[in-house]
Amino acid sequence: MAIAFILFQLNQVLAQNDSKAVDLQDSASSRNRQDYQLDYRHLIAPAVFIGFGVAGLESDALKELNSSTRFEIHEHALDKLHLDNYTQYVPALLVYGLNAAGVKGKHNFKERTIIYATSQLISAAFVVPLKHITNEERPDGSNNLSFPSGHTATAFSSAQFIFMEYKDSNFWLSISGYSFAVFTGVYRTINDKHWVGDIVAGAGFGILSTEMAYWLYPKINGIFDKRNGNSSTMLMPYYQNKGFGISLVKNF
Secondary structure: HHHHHHHHHHHHHHHHOOOOOOOOHHHHHHHHHOOOOOOOHHHHHHHHHHHHHHOOOHHHHHHHHHHHHHHHHOOOOOOOOOOHHOOOHHHOOOOOOHHHHHOOOOOOOOHEEEEEEEEHHHHHHHHHHHHHHHHHOOOOOOOOOOEEEEEEEEHHHHHHHHHHHHHHHHHHHHHHHHHHHHHHHHHHHHHHOOOOHHHHHHHHHHHHHHHHHHHHEEHHHHOOOOOOOOOOEEEEEEEEEEEEEEEEEEEE
């Protein structure tokens, strides 16, 4: 299913009529890149993924798929790795690393940080309430917060982030984040933390969150626009106590 999504993204990129290179130094281009149009076609893949996951909460056939997948994993005694706690962030970190190395994406530091922070807020707004509403027990029985997978949502929102930043300049680089996202999702099942449906739905919510973040960016950016005053804003990613986040400092 992840391969099908990547092929879908390739088709969308090849079908674009405005595939000219983006001049990041041109101010007019800077304004145009902010006006992202949320085409309904961009919502097809996340809608299918989310629909699959939701259906799995009630469908006997999909519940059987969940159980059989878990059985196969245990039968083959696959090694449990906890790298999924970190790989969920790798695509987003790649965006910052690539820009620092001179491989410029579509947005500057401030812009992409606002976009990524927005995507994570939207993702959390989807995932956290649903975990408590659905009350689905995890495969390992540790709690009832299985649906949807938050790790996978973060991983795919991060993968969609690097895709959006580089799809117009380097397509193969732009899809590199999906390998880390798929790895994260697969190991959430191998580590017995999620059912297949949780993973697929998490991927859908992650992709949708980033799509919405790019669409909302022009409006949100107005909050941080200092042209009408003497205020200044600084956004910085941080890592503390094995967790990543975004810090905001605003001077008036």
